[in-house]
Amino acid sequence: xxxxxxxxxxxxxxxxxxxxxxxxxxxxxxxxxxxxxxxxxxxxxxxxxxxxxxxxxxxxxxxxxxxxxxxxxxxxxxxxxxxxxxxxxxxxxxxxxxxxxxxxxxxxxxxxxxxxxxxxxxxxxxxxxxxxxxxxxxxxxxxxxxxxxxxxxxxxxxxxxxxxxxxxxxxxxxxxxxxxxxxxxxxxxxxxxxxxxxxxxxxxxxxxxxxxxxxxxxxxxxxxxxxxxxxxxxxxxxxxxxxxxxxxxxxxxxxxxxxxxxxxxxxxxxxxxxxxxxxxxxxxxxxxxxxxxxxxxxxxxx
Numbered sequence: 001x002x003x004x005x006x007x008x009x010x011x012x013x014x015x016x017x018x019x020x021x022x023x024x025x026x027x028x029x030x031x032x033x034x035x036x037x038x039x040x041x042x043x044x045x046x047x048x049x050x051x052x053x054x055x056x057x058x059x060x061x062x063x064x065x066x067x068x069x070x071x072x073x074x075x076x077x078x079x080x081x082x083x084x085x086x087x088x089x090x091x092x093x094x095x096x097x098x099x100x101x102x103x104x105x106x107x108x109x110x111x112x113x114x115x116x117x118x119x120x121x122x123x124x125x126x127x128x129x130x131x132x133x134x135x136x137x138x139x140x141x142x143x144x145x146x147x148x149x150x151x152x153x154x155x156x157x158x159x160x161x162x163x164x165x166x167x168x169x170x171x172x173x174x175x176x177x178x179x180x181x182x183x184x185x186x187x188x189x190x191x192x193x194x195x196x197x198x199x200x201x202x203x204x205x206x207x208x209x210x211x212x213x214x215x216x217x218x219x220x221x222x223x224x225x226x227x228x229x230x231x232x233x234x235x236x237x238x239x240x241x242x243x244x245x246x247x248x249x250x251x252x253x254x255x256x257x258x259x260x261x262x263x264x265x266x267x268x269x270x271x272x273x274x275x276x277x278x279x280x281x282x283x284x285x286x287x288x289x290x291x292x293x294x295x296x297x298x299x300x301x302x
Contacts, residue, residue: 012042012043013040013041013096013111014094015042015043015095015096015097015111015115016043016045016046016088016089016092016093016097017097017098017100018046018085018089018092018097018099019031019032019046019047019048019088019099019100019101020084020099020101020102021047021048021049021056021060021084021102022049022051022056022078022081022102023052023056024052024056024102024103025052025054025055025056025058027102027222028056028060028063028102030105031101031102031104032045032063034107034108035100036067037108038108038110038111038112039109039111040111040115041111042094042098042111044069044071044092045070045071046091047063047073047102048075048084048087048088049072049074049084050079050081050084051074051075073088075087079191080191080193080194080197081189082189082191082194082197083189083191085188085189092180094180095179095180096177096179096180097178097180097183098176098178099173099176099178100174101221103222104174104219104220104221105219106175106219106220107218107219107220109218110128110219111177113128113216113218114127114128114177114218117154117212118177118179120154121156121210121212122210123156123211123212124179124182124205124208124209124210124211125177125179125182125205125209125210125211126171126176126177126212126213126214127175127176127177127213127214128175128214128215128216128217129142129143129144129213129214129216129217129218130142130143130172130174130219130220131143132220132221132222133220133222135222135223135224136223136224142217143170144216144217145170145213145215149215152214152215152216154212154213154214154215155212155215156210156212156213157212160262161206161211161259162259162262162265162266163265163266166262169199170213171202171213173198174219175218175221178205179209182209183205185208186201187204189201193237195234196237199241200240203241203245203248204244204248206248207251207252207255207256235278238278242267242271242274245266245267245270246267249263249264249267
């Protein structure tokens with residue numbers, strides 16, 4: 001990283017960026033550079049290292065030595081991304097907080113565009129469009145709203161959050177800005193979940209606050225073998241997420257009747273997909289010994 005690029009451009013805005021870090025030495029510099037080059041730079045960058053096994057912590061300290069606004073918090077025990085994010089948020093003092101994974105990045109206008117939209121619309125949390133870049137085959141996919149929404153517009157998705165979620169989740173762990181007091185009011189990320197903790201938080205925030213979406217690409221997320229919710233499939237997490245949505249559905253009939261129908265449709269679609277995934281997973285588990293036995297027979301016969 002060029003040392004000259006560590007100095008921020010422009011005046012800092014009232015937001016703290018929190019980065020959970022675990023074994024991302026190869027991508028951390030790229031991530032930090034994308035924050036450094038923001039047209040509206042943050043007041044603070046907090047890197048929480050979750051007991052990385054590679055050189056991630058050393059890289060983080062090196063970056064912090066070049067810029068006083070970067071703070072590194074090393075953990076002595078690996079407790080998962082939810083704990084790392086919550087710990088970072090607990091040390092923040094700004095009005096807004098934003099989370100960014102160490103292997104993803106923001107385009108230069110992310111903070112500017114989303115923060116201005118949040119302030120103008122008096123919303124509680126927001127996001128923007130993003131591109132998903134596959135690390136397997138290099139394919140790129142955009143997550144933006146199609147017609148009738150105009151590219152570049154600011155859209156209040158509070159009432160149609162779940163209808164859009166049938167196509168793609170309009171917020172994720174690397175494209176978000178949240179009012180800090182609301183984040184703490186809902187309890188932050190669930191630390192008992194090593195996956196799906198972000199989905200549960202977005203649903204809770206939706207039930208409490210107002211959500212806006214900047215309909216143009218301002219973030220890039222790098223994906224592995226599977227980039228859908230079920231790439232992190234665990235039956236117990238599925239049940240907890242479904243139960244959480246059911247509770248929200250019961251409350252939304254009174255608080256947000258217009259959105260309750262789309263939430264019900266989303267919950268049914270999610271449950272059907274979860275059932276299919278569980279069935280396939282179970283089928284593979286039972287058929288695996290047969291496949292291995294046939295492979296063994298073939299090697300013996302040859």
